[in-house]
Amino acid sequence: MASQKLLMVGAGLSGAVIGRHLAEAGHEITILDARAHIGGNCHTERDAETGVNVHVYGPHIFHTDDEEVWDYVNRFEPFMPYKNRVKTTSLDPEGKRGVFSLPINLHTINQFFGKTMRPEEAHDFITQEQADTSIEDPQTFEEQAMRFVGRDLYEAFFKGYTIKQWGMHPSGLPASILKRLPVRFNYDDNYFFHKFQGMPENGYTAMIEKILDHPGITVKLETVFTRDMAEGFDHVFYSGPLDGYFDYELGRLGYRTLDFERFTHEGDYQGCAVMNYGEENVPYTRITEHKHFSPWESHEGSVCYREFSRAAEPEDIPYYPIRQVKEKALLNDYVALAEAAQGVTFVGRLGTYRYLDMDVTIREALDTARGFEAKVAQGEPVPAFFVAPV
Numbered sequence: 206m207a208s209q210k211l212l213m214v215g216a217g218l219s220g221a222v223i224g225r226h227l228a229e230a231g232h233e234i235t236i237l238d239a240r241a242h243i244g245g246n247c248h249t250e251r252d253a254e255t256g257v258n259v260h261v262y263g264p265h266i267f268h269t270d271d272e273e274v275w276d277y278v279n280r281f282e283p284f285m286p287y288k289n290r291v292k293t294t295s296l297d298p299e300g301k302r303g304v305f306s307l308p309i310n311l312h313t314i315n316q317f318f319g320k321t322m323r324p325e326e327a328h329d330f331i332t333q334e335q336a337d338t339s340i341e342d343p344q345t346f347e348e349q350a351m352r353f354v355g356r357d358l359y360e361a362f363f364k365g366y367t368i369k370q371w372g373m374h375p376s377g378l379p380a381s382i383l384k385r386l387p388v389r390f391n392y393d394d395n396y397f398f399h400k401f402q403g404m405p406e407n408g409y410t411a412m413i414e415k416i417l418d419h420p421g422i423t424v425k426l427e428t429v430f431t432r433d434m435a436e437g438f439d440h441v442f443y444s445g446p447l448d449g450y451f452d453y454e455l456g457r458l459g460y461r462t463l464d465f466e467r468f469t470h471e472g473d474y475q476g477c478a479v480m481n482y483g484e485e486n487v488p489y490t491r492i493t494e495h496k497h498f499s500p501w502e503s504h505e506g507s508v509c510y511r512e513f514s515r516a517a518e519p520e521d522i523p524y525y526p527i528r529q530v531k532e533k534a535l536l537n538d539y540v541a542l543a544e545a546a547q548g549v550t551f552v553g554r555l556g557t558y559r560y561l562d563m564d565v566t567i568r569e570a571l572d573t574a575r576g577f578e579a580k581v582a583q584g585e586p587v588p589a590f591f592v593a594p595v
């Protein structure tokens with residue numbers, strides 16, 4: 206295939222992985238990013254005061270069953286063993302505040318109800334004594350949670366957190382969010398079930414820096430993409446917000462944004478990386494203590510982020526796509542615009558308006574780069590989406 210000049214908008218995982226693959230195939234790659242750093246939302250950097258590697262845009266834990274993706278990330282940066290074990294504060298049925306283990310497991314249940322049940326006993330207790338079986342056909346997240354685990358566990362572990370995270374009462378969210386019983390009847394508190402789990406030894410930005418380190422790749426930071434910049438390029442891969450590409454001409458797709466309140470502490474502030482706050486009246490959703498993401502490092506000082514969630518305003522960083530009925534209708538209209546546009550493929554979490562874990566982002570980026578090569582080789586037009594947003 207003849208070498209092409211290709212532009213990647215965004216130096217996050219999507220832009221970096223597509224760019225690297227196509228640079229290795231002999232194409233000339235330019236990657237630009239509006240921010241002053243590479244890495245997108247996975248960006249990590251050393252905190253100047255404590256020396257701790259900080260997950261600047263919120264905690265990121267790598268987990269996957271995809272062996273090719275696992276080999277891919279390890280090719281650029283050694284991954285250290287890391288299991289995500291989350292704790293939460295909440296009120297027990299007597300209204301007493303405590304710290305509990307998440308996801309809800311046998312330890313949580315026994316502690317919460319003040320019991321010493323074995324797995325079968327706990328299973329019977331939850332499904333026969335706690336679950337609200339009067340709800341026959343749950344329509345909302347609230348009804349589904351009540352049907353699975355009953356009011357006490359629902360209120361302690363789902364209700365307050367969901368209201369804070371999504372700015373919506375669980376009675377306004379669809380039941381499909383909770384597909385199966387969200388409880389483990391053993392003491393497994395590993396948040397993820399995936400075969401491969403870990404943390405890049407020197408952080409995600411160090412890994413992405415190595416992905417971008419190729420003679421065929423030029424990176425330009427602090428450069429905001431405008432459509433006229435596509436001129437002179439054979440194709441654009443755009444990992445910015447889909448509606449932003451069209452200057453929001455149909456309106457804005459809804460997002461939740463996060464505010465982080467940084468504070469430092471001498472020693473160990475909370476004893477774990479992530480502590481959720483299940484109570485509705487605590488204004489933040491969680492506190493992240495970043496040094497616990499690198500247990501192989503040693504730091505006297507500690508840096509923590511209190512995390513607050515709210516609806517994104519135009520100037521805010523878009524974090525989580527809302528994807529309710531209203532947004533889905535607007536998304537369809539933007540997809541139609543995108544499909545009519547020429548010379549651009551929309552990729553990644555913002556380009557396709559979906560929440561994507563890092564492993565899925567990398568999988569889709571590799572598939573997109575390969576799909577692009579195949580289309581060009583066959584002399585066929587390159588589609589606006591290799592993965593449909595709807």
Ligand SMILES: Cc1cc2nc3c(=O)[nH]c(=O)nc-3n(C[C@H](O)[C@H](O)[C@H](O)COP(=O)(O)OP(=O)(O)OC[C@H]3O[C@@H](n4cnc5c(N)ncnc54)[C@H](O)[C@@H]3O)c2cc1C
Pocket residue numbers: 214215216217218219220237238239240244245246247262263264265266267268428429430431444445446449524525552553554555561562563564566
């Ligand atoms: C709070 C939070 C926690 C997460 N935790 C995890 C986790 O624990 N595990 C996991 O696997 N995944 C996690 N993720 C998902 C992970 O962040 C994404 O998979 C990943 O960031 C997607 O990469 P991307 O390149 O598609 O997008 P991004 O990382 O958002 O990169 C897009 C880049 O494009 C740039 N850009 C946008 N518009 C323009 C423009 N007009 N001009 C120039 N540049 C532009 C942006 O500055 C940005 O750098 C989490 C996500 C969030 C929001």
